[in-house]
Amino acid sequence: MSGLGARFATVIPPGPRPSGIDGLGWTPAWSLRSAVWAHGTPSQASGGVGAGESSRWALARHDRDRPSRSARPVPPRTDQPRVRSRRNATQVREHPLNAAGAGAPTTLPVSAPPSAGVIIVRPAGRTAVSRVESTAIDSLLYLRACRYAWWLAILTFTWSYPRRGSQRAGSGFTGYGIVGMPRAECNMVSVCQQSVERATRALGAVLLASAVGAGVAAWLSAGDGLVLAPDQWGTIAQRLEAVAWLVLVAFAMAVSMSGLAHLRGRHESIVVDARIWAAAILILWYAAFNLLLPTKFGDENANQNAINGIVNGDWSFTQVLAVIPGYHWAVAQASKAWGPSLLYTRTLTCLLSVAMLWVYYALAQRYKPEQSDHAVIALALLPIIFPYSAAAYTDVPSVALVLAGLLALSRRHFVWSALMVLLSCYLRQSNLVWLGLFPAIAAWQLWQEMRAGPIEDRLSARDFLVHIIVARLYPFFVAAAFFLASFFLVSHSLIWGHVPANRPRPNLGNLFAITFYALLLWAPIWLPRAGADLSWLGRWAVRHVAPALVAVVGALGVGAALFFGYDNFHPWNQSFGFLTNIPLVFMQEFVWARVLGIVAVWWAVLAFGRIWWEQSHRVELLLVLGFFIIFMLPHALVDPRYYMVPLALINLFWVYPAERTRALLFWWAALSVFIGGAMILGHWRYLTISW
Incomplete structure (x- = not known):
C-alpha cells in the first residue's frame, strides 16, 4: 500500500471542475481507491495544493467517468514513468526535470498550466518512498476503520448513558446553582432534561445510520455498483460521511448539556467537568472541519499565504491583510521546523481555543460562579466563535489573549493583564480599545471595594484618581502608547495594508x-418576556x-x-x-x-x-x-x-435566568450546527465569513 503514494502525482485537468459537496473537489479519506496524491516541492511558494510545503500529501478528486473496477486494466510495473490520461486531456507531457539526475524534483509543479491534463503515475528517478510518506499513506488508509470503530464506541455510550436519572430535578439538582428553586421551575428543568435525553438518543440513532450508510456506500463505490453507478454511490458516501460528522458534533453538544444536569447532582458520585465537554465539542468540530473541508476556506487563503511568505522571507503577502501580521509571524516561527501547512495552522488555532475554555471558566467562577458550567459550554457553542475555533483565522486567538488579560485583571495582576492585551493588539490592532476598557473595569471594582470598606479608609475622588488609577493602572496606558509607537514605526501610518476596502x-x-445578532442569539431570553415588556411600557x-x-x-x-x-x-x-x-x-x-x-x-x-x-x-x-x-x-x-x-x-457578565439557560444552550447549539453544516456541505460556500 505504501507504494501507492510513491507512484501517484496529479495535475488538475482542463475543463470544468467536477461538482463536489462544496464545489472544491475534495475527496474524503474513505475513497482512497479513487484518490491520487500530490507531493509538494519546496519551490512552490504560494497557492495551490501543498503550497510552500515539503513532504505534504494532498487529496485530489478522481475522475467521475472512470470505468468500473473490473474493466480497468492493470498497468505493468516498469521503471519508466507511466501516465494515465484524464478527461479533456490533450497531450502527455514529460516532466521537464526528469533528466536532470537524482537531485532533481520528481513531481510536476502544482503551478503547471492546466493544459498538461495528465497524471504522472511514477516519475523517473523515484524508486522508493520515504518512511514519512509511507507512514502517512498507511495512516490515511487505516483512518476509515478507526473512525467507524470510534463512532461505534460513542454510540455504545449513547445507549447506556441517559437511561437513568430522569427524576433528579428538584432539591437535589445543583447544576446552574438553582438549589431552592420553586417546584414549578424544577419541573420545567426535569421536562427539559427528558427532552435532552430523547434528543441524545435520536442523534445517536442518526449517527449510527449515517455512519453505517457511509461505510456501505463507500464499499459499493469501490466495486461495480448495485442499482446505482459506483460514482453515484461515492457521492452518497461523501454526503453521509459529512452528515455523520455534523451529527457527531451535535451529539457531543447534547451529551454536554445532559451531562451538566445528570452528573452535577448532589447524590451523583461522578462529577463531569464542563470544560471537558466544551473541549470535546471544539475538538470534534476541528476533526470534522479538517477531514471534510481540507482546502482553504475564505480568508484562510490570505492568512496561510502570508504565513508561507514569512517563512520564505517574503513579506509582500502581508500587504493584502487588514490586520498587523503578528499572528502570521508567530505561526511562521512555530512552523519553521517542519514547514508551514494549513493543517498545522488550524491545529494551533484549535489548541488556543481549548485553552481559552479554561481561562473563561476561571473568569466565570469569579463573576458568576453559579453558572460557570453553563458559561464555558455557552462560549464553545457561541455561533460566532464556534465555526472559527478550527479555522486559520486571527479572531479566536485574539479572543483568547483578551480573556487571559481579563483573568489577570480579576486577580489584580495589572502588568500581566496589560501585556496580554498588548499581545492581542499585534494580532488585531482594533484590540487597542480593550486597553481602555480594562482599566475602567478595574477602577470601578476598586472603587466598589473602597466604598465597602471602613469609612476612615475611603478616599476622595481626586485622591482615588491619583493614588489608584494613575499609580496602579498605569501599565495599560504604557502598553497603549507602546503599541501605537511601534505600529506607526512599522507601517508609517495608523493603517495596515494597501487594500482600499x-x-x-x-x-x-x-x-x-449588532441589533439583529443580539436579538437572534438571545431570543430564548427576551422572547418569553416580550409580553411583560410591552405591558410595562x-x-x-x-x-x-x-x-x-x-x-x-x-x-x-x-x-x-x-x-x-x-x-x-x-x-x-x-x-x-x-x-x-x-x-x-x-x-x-x-x-x-x-x-x-x-x-x-x-x-x-x-x-x-x-x-x-x-x-x-x-x-x-x-x-x-x-x-x-x-x-x-x-x-x-x-x-x-x-x-x-x-x-x-x-x-x-450576564447572569441568565436559571430556567432559560438550557434553552439558550439548545438554541446556540442549533445555530452552530447549522453554520458548520452549511460551511462543510457548501450550500452557502461563504456563509461563515459573514455569518
Whole structure:
C-alpha cells in the first residue's frame, strides 16, 4: 500500500471542475481507491495544493467517468514513468526535470498550466518512498476503520448513558446553582432534561445510520455498483460521511448539556467537568472541519499565504491583510521546523481555543460562579466563535489573549493583564480599545471595594484618581502608547495594508447588524418576556406622560437619522453570497426593510434595557457596551467576526435566568450546527465569513 503514494502525482485537468459537496473537489479519506496524491516541492511558494510545503500529501478528486473496477486494466510495473490520461486531456507531457539526475524534483509543479491534463503515475528517478510518506499513506488508509470503530464506541455510550436519572430535578439538582428553586421551575428543568435525553438518543440513532450508510456506500463505490453507478454511490458516501460528522458534533453538544444536569447532582458520585465537554465539542468540530473541508476556506487563503511568505522571507503577502501580521509571524516561527501547512495552522488555532475554555471558566467562577458550567459550554457553542475555533483565522486567538488579560485583571495582576492585551493588539490592532476598557473595569471594582470598606479608609475622588488609577493602572496606558509607537514605526501610518476596502470608516450597518445578532442569539431570553415588556411600557407611559412624549420624540429622531443616514457602501457587503449581507442589501433597496430594522433597534433597546437593569454587573455590562461602540466605529465592513470579544464579555457578565439557560444552550447549539453544516456541505460556500 505504501507504494501507492510513491507512484501517484496529479495535475488538475482542463475543463470544468467536477461538482463536489462544496464545489472544491475534495475527496474524503474513505475513497482512497479513487484518490491520487500530490507531493509538494519546496519551490512552490504560494497557492495551490501543498503550497510552500515539503513532504505534504494532498487529496485530489478522481475522475467521475472512470470505468468500473473490473474493466480497468492493470498497468505493468516498469521503471519508466507511466501516465494515465484524464478527461479533456490533450497531450502527455514529460516532466521537464526528469533528466536532470537524482537531485532533481520528481513531481510536476502544482503551478503547471492546466493544459498538461495528465497524471504522472511514477516519475523517473523515484524508486522508493520515504518512511514519512509511507507512514502517512498507511495512516490515511487505516483512518476509515478507526473512525467507524470510534463512532461505534460513542454510540455504545449513547445507549447506556441517559437511561437513568430522569427524576433528579428538584432539591437535589445543583447544576446552574438553582438549589431552592420553586417546584414549578424544577419541573420545567426535569421536562427539559427528558427532552435532552430523547434528543441524545435520536442523534445517536442518526449517527449510527449515517455512519453505517457511509461505510456501505463507500464499499459499493469501490466495486461495480448495485442499482446505482459506483460514482453515484461515492457521492452518497461523501454526503453521509459529512452528515455523520455534523451529527457527531451535535451529539457531543447534547451529551454536554445532559451531562451538566445528570452528573452535577448532589447524590451523583461522578462529577463531569464542563470544560471537558466544551473541549470535546471544539475538538470534534476541528476533526470534522479538517477531514471534510481540507482546502482553504475564505480568508484562510490570505492568512496561510502570508504565513508561507514569512517563512520564505517574503513579506509582500502581508500587504493584502487588514490586520498587523503578528499572528502570521508567530505561526511562521512555530512552523519553521517542519514547514508551514494549513493543517498545522488550524491545529494551533484549535489548541488556543481549548485553552481559552479554561481561562473563561476561571473568569466565570469569579463573576458568576453559579453558572460557570453553563458559561464555558455557552462560549464553545457561541455561533460566532464556534465555526472559527478550527479555522486559520486571527479572531479566536485574539479572543483568547483578551480573556487571559481579563483573568489577570480579576486577580489584580495589572502588568500581566496589560501585556496580554498588548499581545492581542499585534494580532488585531482594533484590540487597542480593550486597553481602555480594562482599566475602567478595574477602577470601578476598586472603587466598589473602597466604598465597602471602613469609612476612615475611603478616599476622595481626586485622591482615588491619583493614588489608584494613575499609580496602579498605569501599565495599560504604557502598553497603549507602546503599541501605537511601534505600529506607526512599522507601517508609517495608523493603517495596515494597501487594500482600499480595509480603510477605516464608520458604517451604520454595524449598528443594525449588532441589533439583529443580539436579538437572534438571545431570543430564548427576551422572547418569553416580550409580553411583560410591552405591558410595562404601556403602564410606564400612562404614569409618566411627559417623559414618555420626550422618549417618543427622541426615538423618532434617532429613527429618522438611521433611516436617512444608512448607506450600504462597502463593496463586500453588497453580495447575496454572504448571509449577513441579505438584510443590509434589503434595507438599502426597500423602505419597508429599513423601517423594520429601525423597529428592531427600538425593541432591542427596550428588551435588553430592562434585562440590563436587573443584572448585578450593570456597570461592567454598560462599560462593555460603550467600548463596543467605540470598537466598531472604524470598521467599514459589516462582519460578525468583529463581535467575538464583546459578545464573549457580555456572556461572561450576564447572569441568565436559571430556567432559560438550557434553552439558550439548545438554541446556540442549533445555530452552530447549522453554520458548520452549511460551511462543510457548501450550500452557502461563504456563509461563515459573514455569518
